[in-house]
Amino acid sequence: xxxxxxxxxxxxxxxxxxxxxxxxxxxxxxxxxxxxxxxxxxxxxxxxxxxxxxxxxxxxxxxxxxxxxxxxxxxxxxxxxxxxxxxxxxxxxxxxxxxxxxxxxxxxxxxxxxxxxxxxxxxxxxxxxxxxxxxxxxxxxxxxxxxxxxxxxxxxxxxxxxxxxxxxxxxxxxxxxxxxxxxxxxxxxxxxxxxxxxxxxxxxxxxxxxxxxxxxxxxxxxxxxxxxxx
Amino acid sequence: xxxxxxxxxxxxxxxxxxxxxxxxxxxxxxxxxxxxxxxxxxxxxxxxxxxxxxxxxxxxxxxxxxxxxxxxxxxxxxxxxxxxxxxxxxxxxxxxxxxxxxxxxxxxxxxxxxxxxxxxxxxxxxxxxxxxxxxxxxxxxxxxxxxxxxxxxxxxxxxxxxxxxxxxxxxxxxxxxxxxxxxxxxxxxxxxxxxxxxxxxxxxxxxxxxxxxxxxxxxxxxxxxxxxxxxxxxxxxxxxxxxxxxxxxxxxxxxxxxxxxxxxxxxxxxxxxxxxxxxxxxxxxxxxxxxxxxxxxxxxxxxxxxxxxxxxxxxxxxxxxxxxxxxxxxxxxxxxxxxxxxxxxxxxxxxxxxxxxxxxxxxxxxxxxxxxxxxxxxxxxxxxxxxxxxxxxxxxxxxxxxxxxxxxxxxxxxxxxxxxxxxxxxxxxxxxxxxxxxxxxxxxxxxxxxxxxxxxxxxxxxxxxxxxxxxxxxxxxxxxxxxxxxxxxxxxxxxxxxxxxxxxxxxxxxxxxxxxxxxxxxxxxxxxxxxxxx
Numbered sequence: 001x002x003x004x005x006x007x008x009x010x011x012x013x014x015x016x017x018x019x020x021x022x023x024x025x026x027x028x029x030x031x032x033x034x035x036x037x038x039x040x041x042x043x044x045x046x047x048x049x050x051x052x053x054x055x056x057x058x059x060x061x062x063x064x065x066x067x068x069x070x071x072x073x074x075x076x077x078x079x080x081x082x083x084x085x086x087x088x089x090x091x092x093x094x095x096x097x098x099x100x101x102x103x104x105x106x107x108x109x110x111x112x113x114x115x116x117x118x119x120x121x122x123x124x125x126x127x128x129x130x131x132x133x134x135x136x137x138x139x140x141x142x143x144x145x146x147x148x149x150x151x152x153x154x155x156x157x158x159x160x161x162x163x164x165x166x167x168x169x170x171x172x173x174x175x176x177x178x179x180x181x182x183x184x185x186x187x188x189x190x191x192x193x194x195x196x197x198x199x200x201x202x203x204x205x206x207x208x209x210x211x212x213x214x215x216x217x218x219x220x221x222x223x224x225x226x227x228x229x230x
Numbered sequence: 231x232x233x234x235x236x237x238x239x240x241x242x243x244x245x246x247x248x249x250x251x252x253x254x255x256x257x258x259x260x261x262x263x264x265x266x267x268x269x270x271x272x273x274x275x276x277x278x279x280x281x282x283x284x285x286x287x288x289x290x291x292x293x294x295x296x297x298x299x300x301x302x303x304x305x306x307x308x309x310x311x312x313x314x315x316x317x318x319x320x321x322x323x324x325x326x327x328x329x330x331x332x333x334x335x336x337x338x339x340x341x342x343x344x345x346x347x348x349x350x351x352x353x354x355x356x357x358x359x360x361x362x363x364x365x366x367x368x369x370x371x372x373x374x375x376x377x378x379x380x381x382x383x384x385x386x387x388x389x390x391x392x393x394x395x396x397x398x399x400x401x402x403x404x405x406x407x408x409x410x411x412x413x414x415x416x417x418x419x420x421x422x423x424x425x426x427x428x429x430x431x432x433x434x435x436x437x438x439x440x441x442x443x444x445x446x447x448x449x450x451x452x453x454x455x456x457x458x459x460x461x462x463x464x465x466x467x468x469x470x471x472x473x474x475x476x477x478x479x480x481x482x483x484x485x486x487x488x489x490x491x492x493x494x495x496x497x498x499x500x501x502x503x504x505x506x507x508x509x510x511x512x513x514x515x516x517x518x519x520x521x522x523x524x525x526x527x528x529x530x531x532x533x534x535x536x537x538x539x540x541x542x543x544x545x546x547x548x549x550x551x552x553x554x555x556x557x558x559x560x561x562x563x564x565x566x567x568x569x570x571x572x573x574x575x576x577x578x579x580x581x582x583x584x585x586x587x588x589x590x591x592x593x594x595x596x597x598x599x600x601x602x603x604x605x606x607x608x609x610x611x612x613x614x615x616x617x618x619x620x621x622x623x624x625x626x627x628x629x630x631x632x633x634x635x636x637x638x639x640x641x642x643x644x645x646x647x648x649x650x651x652x653x654x655x656x657x658x659x660x661x662x663x664x665x666x667x668x669x670x671x672x673x674x675x676x677x678x679x680x681x682x683x684x685x686x687x688x689x690x691x692x693x694x695x696x697x698x699x700x701x702x703x704x705x706x707x708x709x710x711x712x713x714x715x716x717x718x719x720x721x722x723x724x725x726x727x728x729x730x731x732x733x734x735x736x737x738x739x740x741x742x743x744x745x746x747x748x749x750x751x752x753x754x755x756x757x758x759x760x761x762x763x764x
Contacts, residue, residue, distance in 0.1 A: 004648070015641025020648065035736055069648060097644055116647055123643055124589075124636035125531020128613050131632050132520065132532075132585055133539060135611075136671045136701060136736060141657065143716045150721055151244065151714060153653040175724050181698060181711065185739070194656045196667045198694045198741050210651045214698070216712070216722070 003066050007052055007083055008073035009036045009142050011122060012099065015044055016071060028084040030061060052083050055090065064090035072098035076121070077105035086155040088113030105156075107140050153183070156224050163230035169203045172211075178223045180215035233341050240324035251707035255321050262311070264514050272394035275312075278305055279390050306373045309390075313366045321353040364558045365389045400504060408496045415492065419456070419485055426452040438469055455484035502565065509544065509562050515577055516542040521583050523568035523599050524590035525552040528615060528636060532587060533561055544577055569598045571606065579603060582612045582747040588630075593621040596708050597628050603631025660740060671701065671737065672753060678731040679756035686727025693749055695741035699723040702735040 003026045006013050017027050017040075030048045037047035043096035061067065070087050072080040080098045089144055097155035100106045102113040108116045130138045130206040158164050164172075184196040188208040195203060201211075213220060258265040282305045284739055285298060294302070294385040334341045352447050357363050368386040392398050405412065431448035441464045442448050451464045456476050466472045512517060521540035522529050529545065533556070535740050536543050545556045546568040556563040566573040568588075579586065586603045588596040593616055600614050614756045616622045617637070625633045644652040660669045680688060690697045700707075703719040712723040721738075722729065731737075739746060 002347050003714055010638040011635075012641040012644070015638045016644040017641075019642055019645035026650075051703075064740070071644065080309075095648075097647065099640065100542060116644075118640050119645055120529035120636045120640035122531050124528045124615065124634055126535065127639055128528070128532050128587055128589065129535035129539075131613055131634070132488075132587070133541075134669075137669050137738065139716050140701065140721050142740060143714060143721070153650060153657055155653045157648050164476075181696065181724055183653070183696070184656060192652075194652060194659075194694070196656075196697050196740065197396055198745075199666070199691050200694060210652050212656050 002068045003062060004028070004069040004071065005030055005061055005063065005067045006071040006073065007069075008075065008079075009040065009113050010073055010075065013071065013073040014040070014043065016073075018043070019085055028061060028067075032062070037218055038069070041198065046215055052079070052086070056088060063087050067091070067094060069095045069097065072096065072109075075101065075132075075184050077101050077108070080106050081105065084109055084112040084114045151215065152220055153212065154220045154224070155186075156211045156213060156220075156227055158207050158209045159228055160204050160228055162207065163203050165207055166228055167205050169197055169205065171198070174213060174215075178215070179219050180223060181215045185210040185212070186210040233343050236327060236343070237341070239386050240331070243324040244328060244529070253319065253322075256315050260316055261319055264511055266515070273406045276310065276391060276394045279388070279394075281305075283388055302373070306370060309366065309370050313363070316363065316366070317354060320357040321350070323350050326350055326353075338512045341367060362392060365392065378723075398703065404496045404500050404527040405493070408492055408499060412489075415489055417484065422478070422481055422485065423449070423452045423456060426456065426474055427645050429474040430466060430471055433468045434466055437468045437471075441465065452478065455479060458482060458484070458486065506564055506566075509564055510576055510578075511561060513542075513544050514581065517582055518584050519543055519578070519582055521546065521574065521577050521579065521586045521603075521632070522569075523547075523574075523586065523588045524595075524615075525549075525556050525563070526589065529587075530555070532589065533559070535596060536701060537561075546573060546577060569595060569602055569604055574599070574602060575606060579607045579610060583607070583610055585613060588612065588614040590615070591617060593617050593625075597621065597624050600625055600630045601630040605724040666742050667740060668743050668746065669698070669740050671736040671738055672750050674731045674733060674735040675757040676739065677757045678753045680731050680737075680753055681733055682729060684733055685725045685729040686732065693741075694745045695739045695749060697725070698735055698740060699737045700725050700729065700731070700735050702732065704732045706730075707730060707735075 001024065001193060003021065005028050006017055007030045009029075012028070017029065020027060022208070025188055027045055029042065029045050030052065031047055034049055036050060037049050041047045048061055050061060052058065058103065059065070063070065070083075073081045077100060078101070078172045083096055084096050087096060095116075096114045097116045097118060098109045099118045099120060100109060103119060103122075106119065109117055127138075169182065172182060174182045175186040177180050182192040182197045185203050185205070186194050186209060187203055187206075188210075189206065194212060196203065205211075213223070215223075255267075258270050260268065262268055273420055282302065285294070285302060288298075293330045325328075330346045330349075331341050347422065352609065358367070365386050369390045390403070395512055427445065427448045430442060430451055431445055434442040434448070442451065447464060454461055455465075455475060458479065466475050499623075502516045515755060518535060522532060522543055525533070525545045525547040529547075533543065533545065537559075544562040544564060545553075545564055546564045547553050547556070548565070548567050550565070553563050553565045562587075564573065564577060568577075574586070577583070586599070588599045588603075590596055590599075596614050596616070599611050603610060603612050611632075612630045613632045614625045614628075616633050616635050617626055619635065619638065621636065622633050643654075661666060685700075688697075699712075700722045701716070701719050702722065707713070707720065707722060708728070710722050710729060712725075714721045714723065
């Protein structure tokens with residue numbers, strides 16, 4: 001189970017925390033004060049109050065030890081930059097996701113060691129644009145993949161010794177057998193790029209390859225189980 | 231009898247499409263400020279006027295040849311035709327006749343032919359005496375040989391340019407808007423010149439060796455001095471004259487700077503309005519455009535994306551800094567409050583706007599703009615931003631078609647990035663068209679080869695496409711499984727091979743852009759072919 005530490009109270013941090021599967025992730029919210037922590041605790045998350053400027057306090061919640069992912073969601077960019085620098089110094093491998101208020105701060109955050117920068121305004125702008133230009137597609141994705149229905153996108157890694165090893169992607173026939181659509185495959189031998197399953201090239205699956213599929217949640221779950229067990 | 235004939239003729243004109251079209255064409259050519267045709271005509275006329283003026287200058291020292299005379303006659307004929315056409319377009323006689331005829335018929339009184347004729351002639355006379363028509367006439371008249379004496383009026387040809395240059399019209403309008411101040415200043419200036427003329431005449435005329443010989447010399451000196459030009463050809467010799475000169479120079483300076491300040495202030499005040507009206511004019515040339523209310527961070531991103539797509543849009547914002555930013559990017563901007571009915575109406579919510587985007591940082595304003603827009607146009611698409619989750623419902627109630635929550639979306643993006651990075655990047659890549667693989671919808675047109683076909687019968691694999699699902703509002707499909715309701719339609723995910731496609735269904739496919747385009751083309755072609763057969 002991966003451990004995630006979330007810094008900064010906002011609509012966005014609550015949304016991100018509620019969307020992450022609590023069976024897969026152990027989430028801890030770090031508040032500035034007790035009031036903030038109490039608000040988040042009400043939603044059923046573990047909370048702690050520390051001063052993020054203090055390295056010992058950061059260590060005490062597991063940064064540098066068992067925390068795998070860090071969310072820097074403070075409203076002020078310099079707080080996020082400071083937290084990123086501190087956390088990166090404590091742990092070289094930690095994944096840091098930070099939000100940015102001023103687009104100019106994005107470079108600073110990257111330089112400080114953040115892995116992914118999120119600009120809420122940019123995302124919102126893009127989303128509006130998508131809604132304008134491709135209303136049908138956006139509607140489907142919003143209502144299904146990103147929304148309340150159980151139609152999901154998922155990535156499934158082929159484990160070592162799986163029966164799918166050495167299977168051709170065209171022989172998978174996921175749409176017939178599992179009611180899933182194979183969107184694409186990441187062939188680890190060829191890099192991290194996703195190859196869409198549009199019959200341009202035949203892929204032979206190896207251990208470590210990733211299948212990106214779309215379908216109802218229970219079918220995905222069943223298929224995942226099958227891949228792991230067979 | 232005559233009345234009946236006139237009324238009959240008026241009805242014929244009213245019904246004649248040809249007459250209406252011809253009149254509309256000439257209106258667009260000569261008068262309609264939003265017409266492209268008029269801009270071309272104006273440029274043509276500017277060139278013609280300039281050429282004819284050059285010919286006049288050439289004529290001063292040289293005798294005109296046959297071809298030049300022919301050109302001159304051609305230009306004059308064109309001026310005459312233009313003058314008459316403008317007179318024709320100026321008012322609709324048949325409308326006046328019919329209006330009065332119907333009124334008379336309703337009241338059961340005889341048709342007042344004389345009165346109507348008076349009104350029609352009155353309208354045309356009004357045209358003849360309008361300043362621009364007078365200039366037109368004066369530019370034509372001197373070319374008539376018996377009126378050679380009026381040659382001085384040939385200079386009016388240059389004034390004709392007034393008609394075609396918008397900036398000159400603008401200058402005239404600005405000056406006209408300050409009539410009162412300028413008139414007051416003109417009266418004081420006139421008084422000053424009068425006092426100075428009398429003073430210098432009284433002091434200088436009797437003096438020995440005086441350069442002021444008569445009252446006109448005095449007046450000429452006063453004007454040259456008050457304008458601070460001071461040629462020096464006439465200079466005061468007496469002490470009294472010099473005192474008058476000193477006073478006149480000082481007061482003249484004051485009055486001149488006052489004049490300049492009035493004109494500058496007028497321009498400053500009018501400029502914003504003029505810029506805005508030019509924005510409206512430009513906007514009305516587009517058939518389809520989008521209105522973006524609020525040019526904050528989100529608005530800026532949307533504008534940049536739309537620009538990339540070469541879609542037309544206009545920005546409405548109240549903040550000076552945002553307006554400046556948008557102007558610097560070269561966007562069309564209206565510096566106004568979008569929540570006012572008039573503003574959003576002028577922006578064209580009923581004249582070509584396809585969507586309104588409310589993206590200010592304040593939910594209260596977004597709700598208000600949404601409500602205003604929905605009230606003004608029940609069919610326009612409204613996409614609104616909600617910064618607070620509680621307001622999403624209110625925005626939908628106000629009439630928004632879609633509501634976007636920046637922080638919620640960002641939160642979702644983070645969760646997806648952590649959970650399914652590959653899948654998520656893939657879907658984002660598809661939506662944003664970053665790779666050549668895109669997701670598109672293809673419509674099953676009636677009469678096309680796909681209508682009535684089984685999904686299994688269309689070889690998507692062969693076409694190098696991936697069928698994700700089908701969007702349809704057709705109740706015939708409802709027996710199929712994997713259906714997800716979306717607004718008034720259903721999305722059928724991974725349809726079975728026996729799923730029969732019906733007219734109006736949308737196929738959601740993923741594939742390379744050209745593969746999708748090719749398939750779409752085939753559907754279109756088959757539709758046209760079958761349509762022709764039928």
